[in-house]
Amino acid sequence: MKLVKTMKRASVLISFLVLFILLTACGKQPTVIKMGVVDTDIKIWQPTVKRLKKEGIELVITPFNSYGQPNGSLFHNEIDMNAFQTKAFLKDWNHENQGKLVAIGDTYVAPMxxxxxxxxxxxxxxxxxxxxxxxxxxxxxxxxxxxxxxxxxxxxxxxxxxxxxxxxxxxxxxxxxxxxxxxxxxxxxxxxxxxxxxxxxxxxxxxxxxxxxxSTNQIPNQYTNVIVVNKQHRHNQLYRKVVKAFQTHKNQKYIETISNHSDQVKW
The missing domain is CATH 3.40.190.10 (Periplasmic binding protein-like II)
Structure with missing residues (x-):
C-alpha cells in the first residue's frame, strides 16, 4: 500500500515537473513577426531587429528582389508586415488588386x-x-x-x-x-x-x-515610404511596437549615415 502511495506521489511530482518545464520553455519562446522588405533595405532594419530582440520579439526579415512581390505575400498572410513602398505605390496596388493593406507608420523619403x-x-x-x-x-x-x-x-x-x-x-x-x-x-x-x-x-x-x-525637402508626401499591414491588423500592438522600435532618433541618424545623408527620415 505504501509503495502504491509513493508511486502516485512520484507520478504527480513528475507531472508537475513536466508541466513546469513546458511552461518555462514556452515563456522563453520569442514572439515571431515576419517583415518583408526589398533586399536592398535589409541593412536598414538590422538595428530594429536587435532592439526588438531585447523585448522578446524576433523580427524575421524576409527579403524580396523586386517591388512586385511583398504586397502579394502580405495579402496572402505569408508575412505579417512589409516596408518597401511609398504611399502612392500602396494606393495604386490596393486599387489594382482590390487589396486592403494599410500604412501604420512612416520610414523615410528617398530621392529618385x-x-x-x-x-x-x-x-x-x-x-x-x-x-x-x-x-x-x-x-x-x-x-x-x-x-x-x-x-x-x-x-x-x-x-x-x-x-x-x-x-x-x-x-x-x-x-x-x-x-x-x-x-x-x-x-x-x-x-x-x-x-x-x-x-x-x-x-x-x-x-x-x-x-x-x-530635392529631398520638396518630395511630395505621397512618396514617403511606409510600414504596411493587412487592414484587420492595423491596431495590433505588437506591430505597433515594430514601428516604435524603428522610429527612434538613433535609427534616424543611422539611416542618414548609411545613405550618405541622401535619405530624409520622416515620422
Missing part, C-alpha cells in the same frame, strides 16, 4: 535620380537616345515627372503620367521600362536611367554624380 554611364550632362542628350524607366505605374510616373523637371520632356496634365502622356519629345527619345530593381543594372544599355535611391545605393552609385535629382 537620373544617372548615366555614357554622358556627363543632360545637355549631351541627342536624337534617338534611350531612357530606362521603372515599369510599375507609380515609379514610372514619378520618373517621368522628374524628367520633365529636368527639362528633358514635357508632359500633359495626367495625374499619373505614362510614356503616352509625353507631349514634347524634342529628341525623339526611345523609352524602355523594366522592374525598378533592374533599371540600374541596365544603365549600360540606355543613355540615361531614372533610378530609385535604394537600388542606386545597392549598386554603389554616387549621388553626387547623378545628372539630376529630386
Amino acid at each position: 535620380r537620373i544617372y548615366s554611364s555614357h554622358i556627363k550632362s543632360l545637355k549631351q542628350l541627342k536624337r534617338g537616345d534611350s531612357i530606362a524607366l521603372p515599369n510599375d505605374d507609380t515609379n514610372k510616373a514619378r520618373a517621368l515627372k522628374l524628367l520633365q523637371a529636368a527639362g528633358v520632356i514635357k508632359l500633359n496634365h495626367a495625374k499619373t503620367p505614362k510614356v503616352s502622356d509625353i507631349v514634347k519629345n524634342r529628341h525623339k527619345f526611345r523609352y524602355f521600362t523594366v522592374d525598378a530593381s533592374v533599371v540600374v543594372r541596365d544603365m549600360s544599355d540606355s543613355t540615361i536611367a531614372v533610378v530609385n535611391d535604394n537600388f542606386a545605393m545597392a549598386e554603389h552609385l554616387n549621388p553626387a554624380k547623378a545628372l539630376y535629382s529630386e
